[in-house]
Amino acid sequence: MSCSPRPKVLCVHCGKLSPPAVHWPEGAVCKPCYRGALSRRGICETCRSERRLVDPPGPNARLCADCSGTQGLLRCRECNAEECPYKDGLCIRCALREQTRLLIDNIDGPLAPIYRAIISNPQPYSAYNWVRQSASAKIMAEISNGTLALSHEALDSYPKRVAANLVRQILVANGVLMRRDDRLSELETWINSKLDKVSSSKDQHLLRSYAIWWVLRRNRERGALSNRSTTSTGHSK
The missing domain is CATH 1.10.150 (DNA polymerase; domain 1)
Known part of the structure; x- marks a missing residue:
């Protein structure tokens, strides 16, 4: 492997000096023009199909490979689409x-x-x-x-x-999980964290009953009547 810079030649498509990416029948093609050619799509003037346009070479191409009688450029090895290969011969979709x-x-x-x-x-x-x-x-x-x-x-x-x-x-x-009211969920988590700090089991039972049957139920009812996706729960803490 050499560390020497690659020689620059004139690209036959853009006319700029650049290291060639490929050598096609018309001559050396730089990397930007190579990518552009693989991605250039439009309506072929002859068959009126949307295809990759290759002839004449360069940005003014008007004909597809079949109608121009030229060799087709790279295709996706999986779907055969006229797309620029992205990985291991596959187009980006594949x-x-x-x-x-x-x-x-x-x-x-x-x-x-x-x-x-x-x-x-x-x-x-x-x-x-x-x-x-x-x-x-x-x-x-x-x-x-x-x-x-x-x-x-x-x-x-x-x-x-x-x-x-x-x-x-x-x-x-995408409908995989049910939508939930995150504010109510946060309130329930907050209540449980506070109740866990109550040492008396009797007091904890009393406070839990109040939290479930008064605080949480009231907030759920308010949320059911509201058009908002989340319920305002700040006043309950």
Whole structure:
């Protein structure tokens, strides 16, 4: 392997001096023009189909490979789409589908709506990076493999609160978890933490009855009558 800089040549598409990414029949092509050519799509003037346009070479291409009689450029090895390969010969959509299958092993199970939402994301590059690198995706993997329960309570106790809350939002938005009133849940947690500090079992029983049948019930009734997604509970503490 050499550390010497790659020689620069004139790109036949843009006319700039640059290290060539590929050598095509028309000559050397720089990396930006190479990527542009693989991503250039439009309506072919001859067959009127939406295709990758390759002829004449460069940004003014008007014909697809079939109509111009030229050799077709790279295609996705999985779906055969005329897309720029992203990973191991796969287009970004197929790469995203493959990576998501590693995240959610049972795509027909409870997380099936999440699988479908990820692979149909309108921003596949961002979705791919989320699946591969994010802390919230790792939590989703734990739910998928059964090491973390699919419940609000399991997410409440997860140490990475921000990531867990994002997973909660995704699960609720896709109908996997029931929507809940987080303010009421926080109030219930706050009440239990206070009751645990009461040493007398008699006093604890009395206070718990009051909290359940008066404080929590009143807040739940208020929440049921409100159009808001969360109930104001500050006055109850």
